[in-house]
Amino acid sequence: MKMYLNTAWLLSLIAPRKAGQTLLTTGIALLSVTAYAQEVKKDSTDAYKLDEVLVQSVRATAQTPVTFSNITQKDLAPRNLGQDIPVLLNVLPSVVTTTDAGNGIGYTYMRVRGSDASRINVTLNGIPYNDAESQGTFWVNLGDFASSAQSIQLQRGVGTSTNGAGAFGASLNVLTDSYSHEAGGEIANSFGSFNSRKHTVKFTTGLLANRFELAGRLSNIVSEGYIDRASADLKSYFLQGTYVGNTTLVKALVFGGTEKTYQAWNGLEDPEKLANNRTYNVSGQYTDEEGNIRFYDNETDNYRQDHYQLHWSEKLSGSWNTNVALHYTKGSGYFENYRDGADFAEYGLQPAIINGVAVSAGDLITQKWLDNDFYGTTFSVNYNHSKGNIILGGGWNRYDGSHFGKVIWSEYSGNRRPDDRYYDDTARKTDFNIFGKATWQVLEKLSLFGDLQYRKVTYKADGVLAEPVDDVFDFFNPKAGFTYTLNSKNNIYFSYARANREPRRDDYENGSFKPERLNDFELGWRYAGNKVKLNLNGYYMRYKDQLVLTGALNDVGAPIYTNSGDSYRLGVEADAVIALTDKIIFSPNVAISTNKNIDFYFQRDGQLQNLGNTNIAFSPNVVVGSILTFLPVKGLQLSLLNKFVGEQYMGNIDSEQSKLDSYATTDLNVSYEFRTNTFVKTITLSGLVNNVFNYEYESNGYFYTYDAEGPTPGSVQTFEGAGYYPQAGINFLLGATLKF
Incomplete structure (x- = not known):
């Protein structure tokens, strides 16, 4: 087979960063030449999939006493039309997703069991992805990453030991594309509401000389967003070179992306606008000299992130294999804001003298920058036996x-030069961990699980408090459990796990310095029949000094946390796959929970009050999802996706004003694949209609309190406020994928 792809237009999508310019440019150039495929014999590595060793140390199996969900690229493909990974995983148990722009493109977020992204450990091929300081994950920096994900596993609860930040609600690990034996290519395009579109090109050379493969992807996603001006322009790339030996697998990967999104993280507080002008965006708003409300056209977030990974997996014998990886991530970018009537002193500016009068405030345009490097190594030694693995x-x-800020424009000239910084701070964090874990069948029907991890974290930062932060944390995280096989279709499991987690940079700024501790108990039953698969899991998660969301936001739209003392999450989760007929498959899931702060204290009207047990913010008691799939004829798939999220509080004081109403959405997904006898192997047509019933809802929001003078002189009164993030009504995406 020959493959001709004209990709001159793709070169304009992504300008490679200098550090990876040679490798990336070479990969792109290979797309425009003729690729020859040859018949290859499957080598001996197929008997033992070394590719999966990349994530073997962080993944759970059917014998591991934790609850998890596996998702493959094939599962995601019919809906992979431009929306981000959190939205694609929305139907999983206990998962709640939201998006700033309202349509699933741009800044998107995921919570699991009420825990937000900063408490969900994410790894890419076993490499930590969570930002070291905020501990969050920003999929906007890796647009269309689902197109390069071979499989994803979501572990709920503490899960098993993994690299990176502590898992306080879940762990999400992604295995990227495996190597291919045969050469091929793929072109995917989609278009939809809000002028959204996605363009993706993938290629693989196949195994050349039975040993070497080069594969890659280029993507561009753009959207104007549901919310006013909430535009997104996401460019991304993925390139990997693979060497396959009889007992060796070496992978070199370079991937990353650039994003430019108009800010929409301030939400909407005005009840009148929420009712009658739901798409209103306050970001960039200012008042001109004539008193007119205007909007700054570059109130944007701009960031570039490039990842470099080198993996070496070696099969030492039938039982032993090893994996070692080196990684480096470079991130740099800023967000730009128009400051209406800013106090010059806050930005290091001297008062401007206008007609002999000192002017100490005026309009400014600022940029807040991040420039960071993240690098290190991960390693594992794996022993596999018929009775288990170690x-x-x-x-x-x-x-x-590096954190620094610039004033790039001022309404009045002052003493500042263009490159001066009004703050300039640095941070350094080192994270070391070592773990040993084993699953071993000690009796015919009983297997035991043990997992011990030691983690040491050092963090130094200035510009956070009056004095520089210099903290060291030593965490010991034990885990243990068992799985008992009742028969060929049923097993039950129980596990206990402890997790510890250090504060984030913003937590220090907000006065919350204590590390958190979690004791997690999980009890479950798995049934695997011919037509029904069922998982039932109960959990009790007891926290000490949990950093719970207060509901409020800081000046850059990031959530604020506080140590809550004692708290817990208690719940039950059930999910199933049921073959109703040979053409109809029903996959429901439900999560019912109670999530409480114990003896929560709050300062109201100038007095400290014990509110007793209160609901933990952003923790709905009921989350239900389902997929009903109909396969009428070969190649055609119709799916109805439903999601219900119960009411939740956006703060921890059970205020009625902090309630976020329950909501339910229904999406329709249609996909039809047919084969041809031409150069194009398959053509897949996909359609996705989101929120079919045009339901008006808000999936996220914020809540805050503030004190002001009360009705009597000298008294203090506490006031409350709330804001919301409206989501899009009915909207659609249509796509076509050609595979060569």
């Missing part, structure tokens, strides 16, 4: 970050 692993990672 894994020893760990990692060492280092983060060097």
Whole structure:
């Protein structure tokens, strides 16, 4: 087979960063030449999939006593039309997703069991992805990453030991594309509401000389967003070179992206606008000299992130294999804001003298920058036996970050030069962990699980408090459990796990310095029949000094947390796959929980009050999802996706004003694949209609309190406020994928 792809237009999508310019440019150039495929014989590595060793140390199996969901690229493909990974995972148990722009493109977020993204450990091929300081994950920096994800596993609860930040609600690990034996290519395009579109090109050379493969992807996603001006322009790339030996697998990967999104993270507080002008965006708003409300056209977030990974997996014998990886991530970018009537002193500016009068405030345009490097190594040694497996692993990672701000324009001239910085701070974080875990069948029907992890974190930062932060944390995280096989279709499991987690940079700024501790108990039953698969899981998660969301936002739209003392999450989750007929498959899930702060204290009207047990913010008691799939004829798939999220509080004081109403959405997904006898192997047509019933809802919001003078002199009164993030009504995406 020959493959001709004209990709001159793709070169304009992504300008490679200098550090990876040669490798990336070479990969792109290979797209425009003729690729020859040859018949290859499957080598001996197929008997033992070394590719999966990349994530073996962090993934759970059917014998691991934790609850998890596996998702493959094939599962995601019919809906992979431009929306981000959190939205694509929305139907999983206990998962709640939201998006700033309202349509699933741009800044999107995911919570699991009420825990937000900063408490969900994410790894890419076993490499930590969470930002070292905020501990969050920003999929906007890796647009269309689902197109390069071979499989994804979501572990709920503490899960098993992994690299990176502590898992306080879930772990999400992604395995990227495997190598291919045969050459091929793929072109995917989609278009939809809000002028959204996605363009993706993938290629693989196949195994050349039975040993080498080069594969890659280029993507561009753009959207104007549902919310006013909430535009997104996401460019991304993925390139990997693979060497396959009889007992060796070496992978070199370079991937990343650039994003420019208009800010929409301020939400909407005005009840009148929420009712009658739901798409209103306050970001960039200012008042001109004539008193007219205007909007700054570059109130944007701009960031570039490039990842470099080198993996070496070696099969030492039938039982032993190893994996070692080196990684480096470079991130740099800023967000730009128009400051209406800013106080010059806050930005290091001297008063401007206008007609002999000192003017100390005026309009400014500022940029807040991040420039950081993250690098390190991960490693594991794996022993596999007919009775189980033993894994020893760990990692060492280092983060060097720079935070600085610039005033790039001032309404009045002052004493500042264009490159001067009104703040200039640095941070350094080192994260070392080592773990050993084993699953072993001690009796015919009983297997035991043990997992011990030691994690050491050092963090130094200035510009956070009056004095520089210099903290060291030593965490010991034990886990243990068992799985008992009742028969060929049923097993039950129980596990206990402890997790510890250090504060984030913003937590220090907000006065919350204590590390958190979690004791997680999980009890479950798995049934695997011919036509029904069922998982039932109960959990009790007891926290000490949990950093719960207060509901409020800081000046850059990031959530604020506070140590809550004692708290817990208690719940039950059930999910199933049911073959109703040979053409109809029903996959429902439900999560019912109670999530409480114990003896929560709050300062109201100048007095400290014990509110007793209160609901933990952003923790709905009921989350239900389902997929009903109909396969009428070969190649045609119709799916109805439903999601219900119960009411939740956006703060921890059970205020009625902090309630976020329950909501339910229904999406319709249609996909039809047909084969041709031409150069194009398959053509897949896909359609996705989101929110079919045009339901008006808000999936996220914020809540805050403030004190002001009360009705009597000298008294203090506490006032409350709330804001919301409206989501889009009915909207659609249509796409076509050609595979060569």
